[in-house]
Amino acid sequence: MAARLSGGENRLVSLPLSRIRVIMKSSPEVSSINQDALFLTAKATELFVQYLATYSYKHGRGKEKSALTYSDLSHTAEECETFQFLADILPKKILASKYLKMLEKEKRDGAVGGDDEDEEEEDDDEDESVEEDVGS
Amino acid sequence: MAERPEDLNLPNAVITRIIKEALPDGVNISKEARSAISRAASVFVLYATSCANNFAMKGKRKTLNAGDVLSAMEEMEFQRFVAPLKESLEVYRREQKGKKEARKDKDKKADSEEQDKSREEENDDDDERMEEEEPNEEEEVDN
Numbered sequence: 001m002a003a004r005l006s007g008g009e010n011r012l013v014s015l016p017l018s019r020i021r022v023i024m025k026s027s028p029e030v031s032s033i034n035q036d037a038l039f040l041t042a043k044a045t046e047l048f049v050q051y052l053a054t055y056s057y058k059h060g061r062g063k064e065k066s067a068l069t070y071s072d073l074s075h076t077a078e079e080c081e082t083f084q085f086l087a088d089i090l091p092k093k094i095l096a097s098k099y100l101k102m103l104e105k106e107k108r109d110g111a112v113g114g115d116d117e118d119e120e121e122e123d124d125d126e127d128e129s130v131e132e133d134v135g136s
Numbered sequence: 137m138a139e140r141p142e143d144l145n146l147p148n149a150v151i152t153r154i155i156k157e158a159l160p161d162g163v164n165i166s167k168e169a170r171s172a173i174s175r176a177a178s179v180f181v182l183y184a185t186s187c188a189n190n191f192a193m194k195g196k197r198k199t200l201n202a203g204d205v206l207s208a209m210e211e212m213e214f215q216r217f218v219a220p221l222k223e224s225l226e227v228y229r230r231e232q233k234g235k236k237e238a239r240k241d242k243d244k245k246a247d248s249e250e251q252d253k254s255r256e257e258e259n260d261d262d263d264e265r266m267e268e269e270e271p272n273e274e275e276e277v278d279n
Contacts, residue, residue: 027182039225068163
């Protein structure tokens, strides 16, 4: 059978190649993908998931509670250059009340807060302080 | 990036397992964190694909190959992935070759039956089940 190069599974790669391929093909400029390239992308994605998780855990505050939290991840996206491409999809979160105060302040200062997207998170099982997404 | 239909997500169960195996025992992963990592992984695929495609275009090729992906990793500052990826690729190639041989033998016995031509993988199920890698013999060609 395949050698175990990544921990846990006996198979060489766990992520389904067909799904990876769907994502890759959604990129408009891509015409075709060699099978080796597909495999490498899937494998790289697994390595990426591992790296993102361990890095965020190591550098985040969830460690104190033996947990990996959303804010550990968004912290990583903001602080670590390698993960900065994730900053837009992992925005920092603040209390809704703080955000409203920010808006009021901007209004007073004459600045126009144009690009606020009020997106509610569906799964909100973090502590109650997390309410609104704010694009950083 | 386009909107996010279900197809662009990776299976939750697999993502969760990869995370759990990477972290020390007993660490809790919030549902929100898990979902965030999953989204990040999809973005990573897109970013890597786009980057690899640039290398292919530079080489005047229309098909992404292994070298393009590896170059993309360096470009994206994930050099640490390159060595393990190369290793895995060797194993994968050996596996694929082994499967090819096995199929050839089977074909000889089975009496000229057209089993797998190079077909698109569109038939694959897209739900969250884990699946075996597809034994594709040749490059995929887009129609």
